[in-house]
Amino acid sequence: MTEFWLGAGLLLVAALGFLLIPTLRGHRQQQEEDRTALNVALYQERVAELSGQAQAGVLDAEQLQQGRAEAARELLADTASAEPGAQRKLGIAVPVALAVVLPLAALALYLHFGAADQVRLTQEFAQPPATMAQMTERLERAVQAQPDSAESLYFLGRAYMADQRPADAAKVYARAVALAGRQPELLGQWAQALYFAHDKQWSPQLQALTDEALQSDPNEVTSLGLLGIAAFEGQRYQEAIDFWQRLLAQLPAQDSSRAALQGGIDRAADKLRAGGATPEVKVGLKVRVELAAALKGKVRAEDTVFIFARASQGPGMPLAAKRVTVAQLPIDVVLSDADAMVAQMKLSDAGQVQLVARVSRSGQPTQGEWIGQSAPVASDTQATQHLIIDSPDS
Incomplete structure (x- = not known):
């Protein structure tokens, strides 16, 4: 040079x-x-x-x-x-x-x-790292080369957490928030790093960070998981169950972390029973959604699919809903109170509901091109319900 x-x-x-x-x-x-x-x-x-x-x-x-x-x-x-x-x-x-x-x-x-150093770093990233330490070292160099890159800081923080270095992770997440703004995912990751960096001691700062994250995104997964951990450590087992069930509802059926999360819910329930209390475990409606073979050439992979439950009698407004894409079909989802559109209208309060899956190219939940609907079912049904999208949406 x-x-x-x-x-x-x-x-x-x-x-x-x-x-x-x-x-x-x-x-x-x-x-x-x-x-x-x-x-x-x-x-x-x-x-x-x-x-x-x-x-x-x-x-x-x-x-x-x-x-x-x-x-x-x-x-x-x-x-x-x-x-x-x-x-x-x-x-x-x-x-x-x-x-x-x-x-x-x-x-x-x-x-x-x-910028020869950045060129060499790019060439290194083209090759998979042999160890976690090598990946962390590469990310550290990437941050040195681009100190104003929030993306590099985010991934470095994840690497530090995987390497059991939460204090270092907290520092880089703080920098990422300063650069990228107070995005819910960054706030959740920052709070999690601070929690483990301070020996799992809850603080007003952590409460403020998780509250802010969930206010912007009620389904922010890191905050939900962290609040569940903090509640369990504080022996507030019903709170832990509630937070973890909300998190469980966000995870895909094939997600490997579902088993561990369900194990945590079961342990919290056992703790409640051991203390003479009855746990409130809300499982929700399990639904498998598929696309009819005849429609596969008529939809696009990026088309939106709305999956929701609405009361069989009364307003047609969804009680619980999820949004996916055609590319994700077939898919297994769980509809629960955590997916409520309005806090005062809960799936668990409904007697019977109808399940609906709608393909909407415009991304509007109230109108689409194709639809699949079920017969009325009880809102506390445990068996998996099957929906096939096969009819024009009138």
């Missing part, structure tokens, strides 16, 4: 000397303008050629830098040995404009071609 800066610096000094000194001395005639322009054009052509060779893999980053430095030195030598030629006067505007443009152009070339 030193050779590049030396060559670029010398080039800028020479250019400024040729452009500004004559102007400051009273606009004396400029010499060798045509030849200088030709030399600059040849220099730019050489830089472009070297860049093309680097992209093709012929040159590595170090060879690319050396080649650009050599081209800069050749340009200086050609300019210094130039013979007097055609002369004409330049106004002050042109030299001053070029004096500003040339440094900016040099900076642009460096930013585009000169």
